[in-house]
């Protein structure tokens with residue numbers, strides 16, 4: 001591992017990254033106030049966007065999570081000077097950008113999916129790019145075929161090699177007409193980050209329009225880009241010759257906010273999530289209310305609480321924005337296990353996002369997963385071998401168990417299960433949770449959870 005990455009991960013220790021396991025005495029309602037910062041799924045992309053500028057950028061509300069550390073380290077090995085102006089503000093200076101050595105890039109292999117988004121900016125700035133084998137949560141195959149196809153359309157020559165992918169653009173990058181087979185968040189960002197400085201006009205059909213993508217559009221516009229978002233998932237980008245640095249406060253992390261909201265509901269608690277905004281959470285709030293959760297919306301955040309009484313079952317289908325986000329289902333399933341009746345969750349974004357339910361069943365939940373598309377429209381995973389629909393029969397009382405965190409959101413779901421269960425649970429592999437939840441250990445303490453950390 002290179003020293004920058006080691007330093008980055010060591011500095012993550014202050015957010016609890018070194019903790020391997022946590023023993024939780026459950027059954028205590030979580031109560032109190034916490035604050036969420038910028039969204040993991042925007043901040044990391046905003047950091048990559050800074051590569052496109054010919055002057056430094058300033059990004060505010062940056063959470064101290066390991067995905068940010070990984071991107072920071074990868075920027076640094078490419079000569080970008082990244083400084084903390086304060087604990088949550090980064091200054092990113094790309095003026096002395098340079099190619100990195102294979103070993104420095106390789107040290108990041110398997111650590112995140114963000115490196116694929118370095119391709120367009122590096123091709124513009126250096127004429128070449130090499131990205132390591134990718135990581136990220138194991139919640140399906142997570143191919144990068146859309147990304148590579150998009151880059152080829154812009155004129156990149158893609159060469160898959162041992163340990164990563166090398167790219168060049170001998171004739172420069174040119175605007176293209178692109179239609180995505182599925183509104184992929186990452187592939188849409190790939191187009192945005194590549195098209196802004198490509199020669200000519202790019203038309204993207206079938207774009208993802210998540211709020212994090214719209215905030216990336218805001219950032220690129222601040223940098224000098226010309227981007228039009230039309231109706232029906234069409235985005236048009238007029239390439240410009242140069243971009244400058246930006247100054248931006250990142251959109252709040254609605255996935256983290258929804259996770260704490262789910263924790264309040266499952267534990268019978270009451271949590272004020274500072275920094276949460278209503279518009280980006282509309283769909284979540286509707287479902288929360290239907291289950292029997294309550295919320296009060298304030299200017300500076302949202303209070304989520306269990307108002308008493310029985311929780312009600314729901315039928316949910318995850319979808320791209322403005323649908324119910326896939327990242328929300330895992331934490332919420334714990335509350336559904338406690339609801340009075342049968343709930344159905346049809347996962348249509350990832351083919352394999354129910355692995356986490358095995359541990360919930362060990363704790364007393366009754367969740368069956370099926371290959372059929374249940375509860376709504378047929379999706380692209382129907383008639384295939386993917387267990388992508390869950391039937392949750394409640395109410396069930398959860399009891400403590402020894403469980404192992406499988407992925408980021410599944411891990412938070414396991415934490416909620418342990419916090420709401422009767423008895424003691426040992427949750428191991430909790431380091432993964434620090435990829436996307438800033439200081440979750442400190443927040444658990446603030447909310448009155450009863451737990452002990454193991455090194």
Ligand code: EPU
Pocket residue numbers: 040041042113114137140141142143144145146147148182183184185186187208210255325326327349350351408409436
């Ligand atoms: N897909 C392909 N080929 C591609 C790209 C995507 O088949 O080249 C498929 C995926 O396999 C998946 C679907 O398209 O079935 C959607 O994937 P998408 O590209 O939209 O996801 P992503 O960009 O890899 C981001 C977030 C995820 C979030 C999804 C959906 C980041 C770093 N990750 O992933 O967040 O679930 O969008 O909103 O932004 C998380 O935060 O826990 C997380 C997994």
